[in-house]
Amino acid sequence: MTKCLSGFLFLVLLMALPGLAQPRRKIIIDEDCSGPGGSNMQAPALLVQSPQAEVLGITVVTGDQWRDEEVAHMLRLLEIVGRSDILVIPGAEYPLVWRRQDAVLWQQGYGKVAYAGAWDPRWWHPANIVPPLPEGMPTTKPSSEDAAHFLVRMVHKYPHQVTIYAAGPMTDLALAISIDSDFPKLAQELVFMGGSLNPQTEDPEFVDSPRHEFNFWFDPEAAHIVLRALWAKITCTPVDISIKTRFSPAMMKEIEASGTPLARCGQVLPARSGGGFHVG
Secondary structure, eight states: OHHHHHHHHHHHHHHHSTTOTTTTEEEEEEEOOOOSSSHHHHHHHHHHHOTTEEEEEEEEOSSSSOHHHHHHHHHHHHHHTTOTTSOEEEOOSSOSSOOHHHHHHHHHHHOOOSOOGGGOTTTOOOTTOOOOOTTOOOSSOOOSSOHHHHHHHHHHHSTTTEEEEEOSOSHHHHHHHHHOTTHHHHSSEEEEEOOOSOOOOOOHHHHSOTTOOHHHHHOHHHHHHHHTSOOSOEEEEOHHHHTTOOOOHHHHHHHHHTOOHHHHHHHHSOSSTTTTTOOO
16 A cells, blocks of 8 residues: 555655764654554664654644544554654544545545545544554553644754654644744755655555545645645655555565564564555
8 A cells, every 4th residue: 555655765864964964963853653664664663663763752643543442552563663762643633624524525525536545434433432552552551642743842952953754634733823823944854755646556545546645635724734835844745656666575574573672573564554664
């Protein structure tokens, strides 16, 4: 799936940015942390273990799954890689305006989408339900602070030093802007996955509607607010780029052979939910 491929592209992009090595780049990961595997787990797993990155916190927004389920997956991932010192901060449970019934009506008027994230009827459940996790339930707890206030607080604490890595719907960022209009100007950079121009792919999610992209579609009002804000710098990786990135079977075998706790976990996780180490 395209979503699974984009995580590694983001990692390569962030690691290649100038000035990343000295000092370590301060990063806030704002993501719909669906699990147990896939890019939404792979990208944070690599970032939190990178000597080039200082992850200040992971803010979790509803998107591919519901927020509370995603928070549990991320807490468990940090336990597995031994980085439970990193804060996991719950973000928005719902988009700014849209609700599931709005998405249903939209599809009746404009055509059914191939993927609807937390609203997808194939695995939909109420927002307050956290099903048993294949990787085990976490014992650590999330932060009591909310994502929007955490984002604002961090850019004030480290003005012009924080990179916001946004790999999900932009609800948390829009709420942060509503709290403090200076939030975008105080961040060093916004790096986000979003948008689709004309990807060359056979993925059914984009063949019939190449301009459709999930992160923007799930909360279009938030995307409108965030992309009109006065950021010092914005880097976008659209679907067109992400589909050119491949996670090969050879790469998966190399990871499995490392014998790390995360690699052992990846060997036993199911292929659904972004699953294990998914091969695109």
